Amino acid sequence: MNIAVDAFHIKPQNFPWPPIHFAIAxxxxxxxxxxAPLAMAGGFTSEAIGATLIAFAIFVGVWAVFTMRGGDTAILPNRPARHLITRGPFRFTRNPIYLGYILTLVxxxxxxxxxxxxxxxxxxxxxxxLVSVRREEMHLLARFGAEFERYCRRTPRWL
Structure with a gap:
């Protein structure tokens, strides 16, 4: 069997790990x-910025999901991508949903x-x-080739 054909049809992951990683964190x-608290200086400003970051993270995540749905591609990270999405929040980061998870933690x-x-x-x-993004990128490279390479050159993985 042709390796390229197998790579094209393989799922990016067998299990949707990123939401699990986020939940565990x-x-x-x-x-x-x-x-064992690691207290830091805080206050109203810190709390306001934190709440704003969480709200922004939710907004970015929802925007990314709607963009993916509008682009008729898989949302769950264990499903093969049908289309390369480069609009919406994907113009600024290749992983807006995962970035939302990180912004929520911060x-x-x-x-x-x-x-x-x-x-x-x-x-x-x-x-x-290590566990998810690199594997998803290999999946997207196998599916979309040079188009994905161009996207990677102009759009950062995280920020």
């Missing part, structure tokens, strides 16, 4: 905050004045990149 942040850190959420955000970026 968020829960761990709240648990660690209770068990927002929680600012809102609660606890550094565990910043640590969770950094670890989540690393784990998502």
């Amino acid at each position: 968020l829960i761990a942040g709240f648990i660690l905050r209770q068990v 927002g929680c850190g600012l809102l609660t004045s606890d550094a565990w959420f910043f640590i969770a955000a950094m670890l989540t970026v690393m784990v998502m990149t």
Whole structure:
């Protein structure tokens, strides 16, 4: 069987890991905050920025989902992409939903004045990149070739 054909039809992942990574990081942040807090200076400004970041993250995630639906492609990361989406929030980042997860974690850190959420955000970026993003990128490269390469050159993976 032709390797290119197999790569074209293979799913980017067998399980939708990114939302699970986010949920684990968020829960761990709240648990660690209770068990061994890493308090930071906070206050109204920090809380306002945190709440704004969380609201922005939700907006970006919803915008990305609607953009993907409008582009008739898979939303779940364990389904093959039918079309390469480069409009909407995908003009600014190749992973707007995942970026929303990270912004939510950072927002929680600012809102609660606890550094565990910043640590969770950094670890989540690393784990998502290693476990999911790179594999999804290989899937998109196999499906869309040079078009995906051009998109990668002009659009950052995260920010």
